[in-house]
Amino acid sequence: MSVQSYLDNLSSKLNLKQDEKDKVKRSIDTLSDRLDRYFAGQLKDHFKFGSYTRGTILPRKADPKSDVDYMVIFKNPNNYKPNTLLNYLRNFVDYYYKSSEIHQSHPTIVLELNHIKFELVPAKKEDWGTIYIPSPSSSYEDWMITDPNAFNQKLTDTNVNHSYKIKPLVRLMKYWNRENGSYLSSYELENWIVGNYYWGCYSLKDYTYSTFEKLTYNYDDPKGYKDKVDRAKKIIKQTKEYEDNDMPYSAESEIKKLFPDF
Template sequence: MSVNSYLTTLSSELVLSTTENTNIKTSIATLSQRLNWHFNNGELHKHFQFGSNTRGTILPRRVDSESDVDYMVVFKNPNGYKPETLLKYLKDFMHKYYSKSEIYKDSPTMVLELNHIKFELVPAIQDMWGNLSIPSRTNFLSDWMSTDPTGFNQELVRANTNSNSKIKPAIRLLKYWNTNKLNYYYSSFLLEKYVVDNFSYPIRNSVKEYVFDCITSLNYNYTDSQSFKNKLDRAKQIINNTREYERQGYLVSAESEIKKLFPKF
């Protein structure tokens, strides 16, 4: 098997199973219904799913224990309450309908852990033009910061279409590498955005080329730990070794080498 065939096959195994996908859809429908029941006095503008699950880049929990579904709850908030108050509203909602589940705050979200998936509920507010804001992580200038939770989806769709459907598989592989080898060093969303922003053009011929070019382009900062620097250097060396084995026609050795970076699970 060629390295590209191995990586392409592995990426196809990094999608949600039918059962997992069905369970998540059922949980989202239940969550939506319960939010409508709980906030039934016109407190909300709307609520909806966003994030990697809507983009088809979420990883199964069997390879990413931190895999989650992002869900935004947009409050009307006529009294101008600060984020902490709206987070408490979500906390009270969770304790009412999910009392046996693990519930905790992870600013600026409330986290709900079910058996098969983790939800991150994000409180938001909306101005008269429909622009959304979520709690600021720093509170440096304001309690709120603007957001466009679904805007990146279209960027990714365009990039994936232009790449003949190679960018999404590459992203799943890179996220797998990030969780499996780098201990979540990179933000999942920022890693996706990095790929789209930097590798939409020129078009690569294979999933392998997107993955290899992305990893070899990454650099570390002076403040990064020596452990991370070593891991990134090793990843680049494995890619160089793999390319050299391929150049010499040693395809079995090339596949064996790349499995050090992207092992079967």
């Protein structure tokens, strides 16, 4: 097997398979129905967003922390602060999901089922359409503006413009990030990948090499993360040298250090 075929196969495995998609969809449908019943007349809207809607979520086998982001927009006529709405969601999950693992992680309520994890985000929406979610706990403001699905079209367009290599690349890079401590947030990593240039890239292998060669870190990033980036760059360099010397088996063995099979 070549590096190219190995990366193609691994990327395919990192794509959610139909049976897992079906289980997640059933859970989303159940969650949606329960929200409507529990909060009858109190919600403006609720919907999924994030990597699940972009098709870049990883299967649980590759990432046990894989989750579905789900926004719950309250009417909130009394202009309650985020903690009040978070408590509403906490009471909701306590009512319907007693046997599941539930915890609060500002600004979300985390609901972990056997096959998927939900991050429920409370929100409010102005009459002109602006959506607000709770600000980070370190912020002086209670709310911050968001556009939860704005990035989806940008990712889709970039994927199409690059012959459908960007989403497989994103899944590979998210897998590498997961294997190395998940220092980068999913959105941060995806947004960075979409913003890169890929001159002369045609195969998924080309895109992968180019991405790691562009990967950098800041002066104040943790040493552990810097070491992992440096290690990744060395592996890519060595893999390319093996290929240049017509040593495909050594090249494949080297790239597996970066992307172990699962």
